[in-house]
Amino acid sequence: MRAPGGTASRAEGSGTLPDMEASTTSAYGCRDMTGTLRRVLVRTPQEDVSSWRACGWRAEPDPAGLRREHEALCAVLEAAGADVVVAPPAEGGNLDDVYAFDPALVLDRGVVLLRPGKQCRRGEPPALERDLAAADVPVVGRLEAPAEAEGGDLIRLDDETLLAGYTYRTNEAGVHGLSGLGPGVVAFDVPHFHGRTEILHLLSLVSPLDCDLAVAFLPLVPARLVQFLEERGVRFVEVPEEEFETMGPNVLALGPRRALTLDRNPETRRRLEAAGVDVVTYQGDELSKGDGGATCLTLPLVRD
Secondary structure, eight states: OBOSOOSOOOOSSTTOOOOHHHHHHTTOBOSSSSSOEEEEEEEOOOSOOGGGTTTTOSSOOOHHHHHHHHHHHHHHHHHTTOEEEEEOOOTTOOGGGGOTTTTEEEETTEEEEOBOSSGGGTTHHHHHHHHHHHTTOOEEEEOOTTOOBOGGGEEEEETTEEEEEEOSSSOHHHHHHHTTSSSEEEEEEOOOTTOGGGOOOGGGTEEEEETTEEEEOGGGSOHHHHHHHHHTTOEEEEOOGGGTTTTTTOOEEEETTEEEEETTOHHHHHHHHHTTOEEEEEOOTTTTTTSOOTTTTOEEEEEO
16 A cells, blocks of 8 residues: 555656556556456545535544545455555545545546536546646546536446446536547436435446446346447346445446455345355445445556
């Protein structure tokens, strides 16, 4: 585990993109969401948790519990073989910033800074840009107003395909802004469900585990997305209804058929293991009170 920084060299020149070999063997580079996780950025939780209501957390977290669970999460990631880059809390006291996945999209050549649809998170991309610079990771693009997009609505399926969800946090301008940055964008409408106060991201519904396997709560997955994935040979591990609210579908792939999940979803774990998935769990009694699971808490920087 280490603070932002390292020995990997940064690309020289403001308009120079690093070559692909360097990006996939050093500080950055992701072509999908299921390759073996080699490097990951996490953000230390805020000491002051008074923003929990403004951020829409379900209950006030215990600061000591937040720190303890976050340290344990980092240890799990390290034990899985990842280099863990630990960023400090962002300025402004926004409790949501512990969910490091949402402000950015990591590509093979660097990072695209997004523009969160949630107003209180608008300061996260600039803070992340500083942390990425310290970690030798270049920013190769950014979304500007009126575009809005959050990482939770984006699934990097493979080298050529980025799935995007239209939600209350990711709009048409955001999806359009992501087009042409690398992989082709295929967009789907995400259900209203409980509305703006209890937002559904695309990754709230389905998470890839391998090129031919995903975990999902199928009753809410857009029908066109189910068909799209089935046509590509993807089969689903179905999350039971009683474990949807406890973020059963929010699963981080540590590698092909290797998954990190919340420890409070035993039936989802049983079904994953029955499908041949090696499952590791983390405790998120405090960390996940803001409806953020394993994917939300991590920003993968390098995947094989």
